[in-house]
Amino acid sequence: MLCERLIAALGSDAVKTEPEDLAVYSFDAYTDGGRPAAVVLPKSTQEVSAIVKIARDCGEPIIARGAGTGLCGGAVPMAGGVIVSLMRMNRILELDLRNRRVRVQPGLMNLELSRQVAPDGLFYAPDPSSQQISTIGGNIATNAGGPHCLSYGTTVNHVLGLEVVDDAGEVFATSIEDAGYDLTAALVGSEGTLGLVTSAWLQLLALPEAVRVWVAAFDGMDAAAEAVSAIIAAGIVPTALEMMDAVIVRAVEAAFHAGYPTDAAALLLVESAGFEEDVAASEAAIHAIVKQHGANYWKSARTLAERNALWAGRKGAAGATGRIAPNYYTQDVCVPRSKLPQALRAVEAAARTNQITVGNVFHAGDGNLHPLLMYDKSDARQVAAVVETGNVILQSAIDLGGTISGEHGIGWEKREAMTRVYSTADLATMGRVRDVFDPARMLNPEKIFPSGARCPEVAPP
Amino acid sequence: MKATTDSVAPKTAAEAGEILARCDRAGEKVSIAGGATLCGMGFPPERCDITLSTKRLSGVVANEQADLTVAVRAGTPIQTLTVLLSTQGQFIPFDAPRPQYATVGGTLAAGWLGPRRHLYGRLRDYLIGSTIVLADGTIARAGGMVVKNVSGYDMSRLYVGSFGTLGIIVQANFKTVPLPKRARLFLARLPERTRARACTQLESLPMRLAAAFWIDGFHKAIDGDDGPEGRVAVLLEGSATLLERATRELRSALGRAGVPETRVLDAGARESFQRVVDAYVARLGERSVTYRIASLPQTCEPNALRAGELARRFELRAETIVDVLNGDIIVRVSDLDARGLGAKIEAFDDALHEIEPRAQVIASDHPNRIYLRVWGESPPAIAQMQALKARFDPNRTLNPGRFVGGI
Numbered sequence: 112m113l114c115e116r117l118i119a120a121l122g123s124d125a126v127k128t129e130p131e132d133l134a135v136y137s138f139d140a141y142t143d144g145g146r147p148a149a150v151v152l153p154k155s156t157q158e159v160s161a162i163v164k165i166a167r168d169c170g171e172p173i174i175a176r177g178a179g180t181g182l183c184g185g186a187v188p189m190a191g192g193v194i195v196s197l198m199r200m201n202r203i204l205e206l207d208l209r210n211r212r213v214r215v216q217p218g219l220m221n222l223e224l225s226r227q228v229a230p231d232g233l234f235y236a237p238d239p240s241s242q243q244i245s246t247i248g249g250n251i252a253t254n255a256g257g258p259h260c261l262s263y264g265t266t267v268n269h270v271l272g273l274e275v276v277d278d279a280g281e282v283f284a285t286s287i288e289d290a291g292y293d294l295t296a297a298l299v300g301s302e303g304t305l306g307l308v309t310s311a312w313l314q315l316l317a318l319p320e321a322v323r324v325w326v327a328a329f330d331g332m333d334a335a336a337e338a339v340s341a342i343i344a345a346g347i348v349p350t351a352l353e354m355m356d357a358v359i360v361r362a363v364e365a366a367f368h369a370g371y372p373t374d375a376a377a378l379l380l381v382e383s384a385g386f387e388e389d390v391a392a393s394e395a396a397i398h399a400i401v402k403q404h405g406a407n408y409w410k411s412a413r414t415l416a417e418r419n420a421l422w423a424g425r426k427g428a429a430g431a432t433g434r435i436a437p438n439y440y441t442q443d444v445c446v447p448r449s450k451l452p453q454a455l456r457a458v459e460a461a462a463r464t465n466q467i468t469v470g471n472v473f474h475a476g477d478g479n480l481h482p483l484l485m486y487d488k489s490d491a492r493q494v495a496a497v498v499e500t501g502n503v504i505l506q507s508a509i510d511l512g513g514t515i516s517g518e519h520g521i522g523w524e525k526r527e528a529m530t531r532v533y534s535t536a537d538l539a540t541m542g543r544v545r546d547v548f549d550p551a552r553m554l555n556p557e558k559i560f561p562s563g564a565r566c567p568e569v570a571p572p
Numbered sequence: 573m574k575a576t577t578d579s580v581a582p583k584t585a586a587e588a589g590e591i592l593a594r595c596d597r598a599g600e601k602v603s604i605a606g607g608a609t610l611c612g613m614g615f616p617p618e619r620c621d622i623t624l625s626t627k628r629l630s631g632v633v634a635n636e637q638a639d640l641t642v643a644v645r646a647g648t649p650i651q652t653l654t655v656l657l658s659t660q661g662q663f664i665p666f667d668a669p670r671p672q673y674a675t676v677g678g679t680l681a682a683g684w685l686g687p688r689r690h691l692y693g694r695l696r697d698y699l700i701g702s703t704i705v706l707a708d709g710t711i712a713r714a715g716g717m718v719v720k721n722v723s724g725y726d727m728s729r730l731y732v733g734s735f736g737t738l739g740i741i742v743q744a745n746f747k748t749v750p751l752p753k754r755a756r757l758f759l760a761r762l763p764e765r766t767r768a769r770a771c772t773q774l775e776s777l778p779m780r781l782a783a784a785f786w787i788d789g790f791h792k793a794i795d796g797d798d799g800p801e802g803r804v805a806v807l808l809e810g811s812a813t814l815l816e817r818a819t820r821e822l823r824s825a826l827g828r829a830g831v832p833e834t835r836v837l838d839a840g841a842r843e844s845f846q847r848v849v850d851a852y853v854a855r856l857g858e859r860s861v862t863y864r865i866a867s868l869p870q871t872c873e874p875n876a877l878r879a880g881e882l883a884r885r886f887e888l889r890a891e892t893i894v895d896v897l898n899g900d901i902i903v904r905v906s907d908l909d910a911r912g913l914g915a916k917i918e919a920f921d922d923a924l925h926e927i928e929p930r931a932q933v934i935a936s937d938h939p940n941r942i943y944l945r946v947w948g949e950s951p952p953a954i955a956q957m958q959a960l961k962a963r964f965d966p967n968r969t970l971n972p973g974r975f976v977g978g979i
Contacts, residue, residue, distance in 0.1 A: 210868045210899075254722045265720060267729065268697045277956075287694075288866045289951035290932060290976040292738075292960055293683070296696065296729035300722050320778065344638035346661045346750035386779070388813040445718040449638040477720045478639075517720040525723075532723060533713070540704075540712035541725045547959045559724055 113169040113193070114149050120161045125152045125199075136194045137187060139179045141440075141524055144187030147174070150194040156274060156282055156309040159195060163307070164280035166193040172553050173278075175303040177218065177249030180241040182441050185253065185302045185522030189557045195307060197248050203227060204310060211315045212271060217248025217308050221255075224313070233315040236263035239518070240426050248308050254300030256518035258351040258382075258425065261476040265518065267299040269314045275306035278549045286312070297544060302520050303555040305548040319350075319384035323394060324418045327401040328375035328408035332356055332459070332471070335377035336452040338404035339475040342381075343448050347396055351382040352476030358435070359428050359470040359483070366431035369424025370417070372408045379406075379475070380425055382418075428472040429483060435468060436485035442501045444508035445517030448478040457507035458482045464503075465496040479517035480508070506531070521559045529561050577603070581625040585703060585711050585742045588624065592740070593709025595622055596969045602707075603971055604736040606647065606678025609670045612853060612862075612935035613682055614735055615946055618973030626677050629742055632656065634717065641700065641717050643745040646677025662748040665692040669853045671846070677741040683733020687783040687849065688807075690897035692749065695732070701745030702728040706738070707965040719747045736971045737979050738964040752809035755782070757841035758822060760834040762786050762804040769829035770804055771873045771896050777825055779818040781897060783807040783845060786873075788880070789891025789904070790851045804831060807845045851893060852902050853935035858910035861917055861944070862935040865901040865928045872899040878927060879903045886920040888913070902934075914940050921945060947976040 117126045127133065127150040136150045137143060148171055153159045166173050172192040179186060188194060201218035208231050215224060221242040225234045238257035239245055245255070251273070256265045263269075272286035273295055283306075285294040298305055329335040335354055342352065355363070355371075355378045364373050371378055379401065383393040398409060412418045432439050446454045455471065458480065462469035473481040484500050486493035505515055505528060515521070515528045529538060538560065545552070545560070582588040595602050600621035605611075626647035633643040637660050644653055650671035657663050667686020668674040684695060701715030704727070714727035731741055762770060767786060774784045788802040804826070808818045819836070826834060837844055853862060867875045876894045883890035883905045893902040905920060907913040921944045924931050933946035951957065954977045961968075961979045973979075 209870045254726070256720055260720065264693060264697050265722075267726065268693055283956060284952045286951070288930070289953070290930070290947040290949075291951045291954065291957045291979075293696065293729055293733055294953055294956060296726050296732075300726050305725075317780075340638060343640060346640075348640075348750060386810075386814055386817070388817060389811055392811060392813070445720045447636060447639045447641065447717055448719070449636070474720070478718060479720050512717055514716050514718050514721045514723050516722045517718070518722055520722050521724060529724060532716070536710050537712045537714065538724070540706065540710065540714075541727060543963045544725050544727075544730070544960070547956065547963050 113165065113171060116165045116169070117149055117151055117162065120165060121151060121153065121158055125154070125158070126150070136176065136196065139181040139184060139186050141182050141522070142184045142187060144184060144523070145190045147188040147194045148191045150196060152196045152199045154199050156276065159276045159307055159309050160280045160282060162193060162195055163276055163278070167278070167280065167553060172556050173307070174555050175248070175252070175307045177246035177252070178244045180245045181249065181253065181522060182443065182519040183516070183522030183524040185520050185558055186249070187523065189523065197246065200309065208233070211317070212312055213315055214310055214312045215247055216310055217246060217251070219247045221245055221247060221250055228315055229318070232318050234318055235313060236260070236269055236316050237266045240429065247311060247313070251299050251308050251311060252302050253518065253520035256474065256479070258353050258474055261352055261474065262348055262350045263316065267296055270295055270299050271312040271314055273298055273308050274310040276309055277306050278551065278554050282309070300520070302522060302558055304545060304559055305554065321387040321390040322382065322384040322418065323390050324412040324421050325381045325394065325397065326371065326408070326410045326421060327379045327381070327406040328372045329377040329404070329406055332377045332455050333452050334405045335379055336455050336475070338379065338401045338406065340449050340451055341400050341404060342397060343476060345396065345400060347393060349381050349393060349397065349476065350384045351380070353380040353425055354378070354471065354473055354475035355380070355425070355428065356471040358468065359432070359472040362431040362434055362470065363424040363428050365434055367424050367427055369420050371424060375408065380421060425472070432470055432483055432485055435470070436487055438486050438488045440484045440486070440497050440501060442480070442482045442484065442504050443516050443519040444505060444513055445477065445479045446508050446511045446513035448476070450511040450513070451475060451478055454480055454508060454511055454513070458504050461500045461503040461507070465500045467493070467496050467500045474517070477517065478513070523558055526557070526559055527561050529559070577620050577623050579623045579625060581628045583628045585705055588629070588705045588740060588742060589709040589711050591624060592705055592707055592969065596707045596709070596967055599967065600969070601972055602969055604681070604740050606675035606681070607649065607670070607673035609668070609674040610678060610682040610684065610853065612855065612933070612937070614974050615942060616974070617971045624740065626675060626740070626742070633743060636717065639717070640748045641719065641745065642748055643701070643717065643743060644676055645743050646675060646741045648676045650674045650676060650679060657748055658751055661751050663751040664695070664698050664746050664748050665689065666695060667849055669850045676744050680732050680741055680744055681734060681736050685900070687785070687895045687898065687900070691780050691782050696729045698746045698748070699728045699732060699744060700747050702731060702741055703743035704731055704739040704741055707967065707969040715745065717745055735975045737961055737975045739970065753811050754809065754815050755841040756808045756815050756819065757837040757844050758806040758834050759837065760804050760826060760831050762802040762831060764802070766830040767802070768873055770826060770831055773825040773829045774806065774896050775869055777821055779821055781806055782809040784896045785848055786894050786896065787848070787892070790854070790893060805848060807841065848893065855935050855937050856906050858937045858939070859908070859913050860904050860906035860936065861913070861933060861938060861941065862902060862904040863924065863931045864934045865903065865931045866899065867901050868899040869897060872896060872901055875928070876901045876903070879924065882923055882927065883920065886916045886923070888916055888920060910938060913938055918943055925949070950977050
């Protein structure tokens with residue numbers, strides 16, 4: 112019945128029901144979920160609206176999905192449900208160059224947007240490492256970050272307004288310029304539990320006139336982490352401040368020949384952008400700080416090609432670990448920036464105890480760690496050890512005053528951990544927002560909120 | 573409203589929670605008072621039995637200097653925090669009027685949009701955590717003390733601009749940024765014929781200006797020239813070398829637009845800038861109403877002229893501050909006395925909303941303010957907003973009627 116109605120509304124080309132198709136949409140970059148009842152690929156807001164109405168009629172939950180690059184099971188179906196893949200809604204709808212704004216559909220690939228506006232001297236700032244595949248819609252769902260959000264902020268800072276299909280299939284619009292509550296901010300990062308974004312107005316920034324990238328190498332992680340803390344404490348906020356450990360540096364060099372010193376125990380990748388004068392001043396200040404903290408290597412990339420090579424290594428780091436182990440799990444935690452050295456020591460200790468190879472590649476300037484735990488998923492011992500290591504790292508971040516996700520989201524993976532950082536009252540307050548937008552819990556159910564902490568009452572009529 | 577209302581000033585979040593829970597059960601309506609600098613925004617509450625002041629909920633909770641984060645209680649005056657941060661080379665771009673009185677909580681609750689947001693981003697984007705007391709007394713935290721955090725809904729940002737209608741913000745955690753080393757303010761007379769060109773020139777400068785205004789009237793607000801012509805004011809912030817280069821570029825850009833000799837202020841630049849911000853909500857007793865019109869950089873100049881002309885058609889005096897970089901237009905209309913204003917303001921308000929549906933009243937002491945469309949047209953998602961209010965404050969205990977759409 113569900114599938115017949117969806118096919119009648121959207122045509123058979125837009126509806127997938129064969130088991131092999133459903134299997135493709137049952138996982139993300141973190142985990143394998145259940146099989147959905149159907150997968151639908153709408154081309155317009157009206158079609159999204161029609162899908163939601165049909166799914167609701169049939170009692171099926173609705174799960175919005177972009178490129179499926181999520182790292183916490185946010186877009187996987189738990190049991191049945193209709194997957195709404197927004198990949199066919201991938202156009203730029205309006206480009207307002209003079210006011211530096213653009214309206215896009217959710218399936219547009221992140222990097223494609225910056226490519227399209229680059230000839231006009233503009234770019235879209237959020238740049239998650241997945242930006243060559245991940246979509247704007249998915250980025251909005253997780254409030255995605257990336258290396259450059261150190262100075263430009265995460266996705267929420269760049270979203271000006273949204274068009275949303277609600278849980279009843281009705282369309283509503285938000286704008287940060289509207290009077291009233293900032294619904295735009297509430298929707299960004301809500302992981303598909305408050306509505307389905309069908310278009311977004313985004314802010315674009317002017318490309319900086321000068322960009323410089325530097326690499327500094329250290330003979331220990333502690334020294335590098337302390338250098339990061341010192342740079343921030345000195346009141347310097349570069350556009351990006353990334354860190355890699357020896358495991359990652361060697362894997363990256365083997366895979367991409369990015370130009371990193373292969374004997375480095377820890378490496379900082381620093382970018383400063385802006386005006387020539389300021390970038391030059393940053394270079395001197397940062398160089399002095401890293402030297403003070405024992406940097407034994409310093410390289411400045413002046414040409415675009417050199418810069419791109421250094422960045423390609425960073426952005427491809429996770430993929431490069433394929434040379435070390437067949438599988439990896441990325442933990443995502445964020446700690447106060449001065450706690451970076453302790454947080455890294457905790458990661459190391461957890462990995463050692465559980466005999467897991469760990470590679471660290473992360474947004475050091477934000478205190479946002481991404482330990483990559485490497486394993487072979489065919490080995491049950493290793494799987495258990497990875498789970499335990501990830502859990503210990505999560506708890507150590509909490510103990511240092513940090514949080515359980517810096518930028519990947521909660522999804523299914525971390526929903527039970529929400530109770531470790533939030534009280535019942537805190538979660539129930541979030542639940543009130545859910546009550547308004549999705550009282551029946553039909554939009555991406557079993558995500559974000561812990562299973563045990565159900566908000567007892569549903570919105571009063 | 574009752575002639576007199578009781579006033580309470582809790583010292584802790586728990587105390588505030590107890591007061592609210594009691595009022596909520598008893599059906600008493602609670603107004604929230606910070607520094608009372610922005611109470612001319614929105615409607616006055618339709619009923620107020622108890623005024624809850626945040627003045628004793630004041631002080632720094634955590635100053636993590638090396639992390640560039642700070643947590644303060646909501647009643648802390650903006651200036652207190654700004655001074656503290658500047659001693660450690662940091663700042664948060666509050667850009668709020670009258671910062672010696674304005675509180676952190678009140679400025680957040682009013683969703684204040686400052687002129688430097690074009691360069692530094694919105695105040696809400698500095699808020700990394702919060703504690704709120706809901707109408708039923710629930711104390712809820714959101715976010716934390718880390719600069720990146722995606723753990724559930726972004727409740728803190730939702731409270732920004734909610735005018736105390738969802739709950740009372742009792743603590744705010746911010747990230748800070750390095751304080752620019754230098755500030756320089758440019759002032760020049762801006763003859764009407766040069767305006768459009770000056771706006772275009774400013775907008776197309778390769779440097780990112782911290783703020784740029786053209787100002788008509790508001791003579792007390794800024795030092796210097798108070799002739800009949802308007803003025804242009806531009807704030808630059810950054811390193812000394814950057815300022816030198818920006819100065820050259822700005823001078824030649826204004827020269828190209830035909831703007832006469834500019835005056836440069838280094839000492840007192842930020843203070844002069846603050847006086848412009850103060851002017852946003854400066855009232856002329858009961859004889860003025862100030863609107864904010866959200867426009868776009870591309871259209872703010874003609875739109876401001878159009879609003880001024882409209883006021884003159886109603887025989888009202890119009891003074892304007894146009895924030896060229898953000899596209900904000902501040903228009904203060906006034907008459908010789910309160911009665912004169914009262915006779916014209918409602919018809920003017922109608923006419924203004926014909927051409928600027930989203931114009932909002934941000935400052936007025938005139939009693940007829942309540943008959944104006946102070947929030948402009950209803951936002952498209954008003955039903956969702958009303959439902960949020962109903963879910964957070966079902967008895968309408970907090971600031972009833974203060975917000976848009978009867979919220």
